[in-house]
Amino acid sequence: MLPRINIPHCCHECRYLKLLKRSGRGHDSTQLASQTLPGECALLCPACPHPNINLPDGWEDEPPETQYIHGLNLALDCNFRLKQKKVSNEKADPGLNKGCAYIVEDIAFRKFLEGHANEVEPKSTCSQHDTMNLADIRPGQGYAALGVGTVECARHNSKRPNTVCDIQKGERYCNMSYIIVMSLLFNFLKFFLISYDIACQWYICLMERLISISQGCVLLNPETVVRFVVPKFHLPAHIPACCNRFAFMLTPGAGLGNGKAPEHGWGESNPLGPSTQEMGPGSRRDTLDGHFGDYNWRKIVKLGAFLSSTWCFMTCKMTTATSDVAEHVIAHQELEVSLQSEQVASWQEAVKAWEKDPSKPNPYEMVVKTPTQAAIQKQLAEEEAKALEEGKNFSLTDEVSPSSLTASGIDLEFEQYVFSLHPL
Structure with a gap:
């Protein structure tokens, strides 16, 4: 009788051995597999800036105005479809990768979370986003994790090493801060553009959280420029x-990005959810690592074909853009001539100051307060009372004043609009 073979365990081990082999760790005589560095087995995005690999000599001396050329664009997001049920534990199902690819090392991550178990998320000074409102709720019954959070390359939509972690309650600040630190290990670039759904709230106390995680994080360097969108x-x-302060179109160096790179990748990983949620913690992490690696690999090998297929299209777009430069420059100059030179100069100085330091007054923010309907009605009523004192009466009847008639007309138009949307 043949011995019983545990097929899932064989697949698990085979996937791990292939991971070591393909990352050059299979026959390393100087370093054991257990000594693999964090993220060493992850595939790097070839188009992202990597010092000593694809950056020119002297990139550190780039002027502040053009530092974004050698900057890194990151995007944070969470996926609540990749849940994990409480079906096993670390002792029964330990992982093999242990942080050497895309998912963070679990022991250190759990230890970090223990220190923030009772941390309450601060109240939002912006809209009431579900991302923040659900951060302090209890996890679903029977689930060890409600999903995963990630940090990805925002321009090329590639998974980064050590940037995926479990989400226990929601998009808690501590979880997302931890993976942003892990994402920037051994990174010493000088410009970072970070996109996040609630960046306006998350960034407020980010530096304090980064200090508690790792004081060597590159984002804490005084010479590092960090912009949030x-x-x-x-x-x-x-x-x-x-909307004005964190807009892509108003942020220097942001280009025409949209910050939705992680969600493009979730479309491919979502079908894994029904399968991985039934796995133990170790098998689930290693399985997701394998699929994330395959996702990066397919993007890398198809990059050349993609550029070749879109070269003609991009060339036409570039030709059109360069040919229209003169027209747009002339139109802009004509607009400036029609304005007061002192006013234009003050606007330009305000924009330059804000782009250099976002804490300065935002020139794109409207400072004119729009009056409410009640305020306008009050003003009209005061004017009518003053006119009556002077012996002037513009009312059609003694029962309805002009302001009341106008307000009734506005209310009637609104009711007609509502009725047109929901007819009987």
Whole structure:
């Protein structure tokens, strides 16, 4: 009788051995597999800036105005479809990767969470986002994790080493701060653009949280420039002040990004949810690591074909853009001539000051307060009372004043509009 073979365990071990082999760790005589560094087996995005790999000599001396050329664009997001049920434990199902690829090392991560178990998320000064409102709720019954959080390359939509962690309650600040630190291990770039749905709230005490995690984080370097933005799709849900300060289109170095790179990748990993939620903790982490690695690998090998297929299209777009430069420059100059030169100069100085230091007054923020309907009615009533004192009466009847008639007309128009949307 043949011995019984545990197929899932064989697949688990085979996947781990292939991971070591493909990352050059299979026959390393100087370093054991257990000594693999965090994220060493992850595939790096070839288009992201990597010092000593694809950056030119002297990139550190780039002027502040053009530092974004050698900057790193990151995007944070969570996926609540990749849950994990309480079906096993670490003793019965330990992981093999142990933080050497995309998911953070579990023991250190759990120890970090223990120190923030009773931490309460601060109240929002922006809109009441579900991301924040659900951060302090209890996890679902029978679930060890409600999903995963990640930090990805925002421009090229690639998973980064050591940037995926479990989410126990919701998008808690401590979880997301931990993976941003892990994402920037051994990184010493000087410009970072970070996109997050609630960046307007998350960034407020971020530096204090980073110090508690790792004082060597590159974001704590005084020479590092960090700009925070909100994805374009989520920005309209924020208050007007956030819409101006955290907009991609108004942030230097942001380009035409949208900050939704992680959600593009969730479309491929979501089908794994029904399967991985039934796995033990170790098998689930290693399985997700394998799929994330495959996702990066397919993007890398298809990058050349993608660039070749879109080269003609991009060339046409570039030709059109360069040919229209003169037209736009002339239109802009004509607009400036029609304005007062002193006013234009003050606007330019305000924009430059804000782009250099976002804490300065935002020149794009509207300072004119729009009066309410009640305030206008009060003003009209005061003017009518003053006119009556002077012996002037513009009322059609003694029972209805002009302001009351106008207000009734506005209310009637609104009721007609509502009726047109919901007819009987």
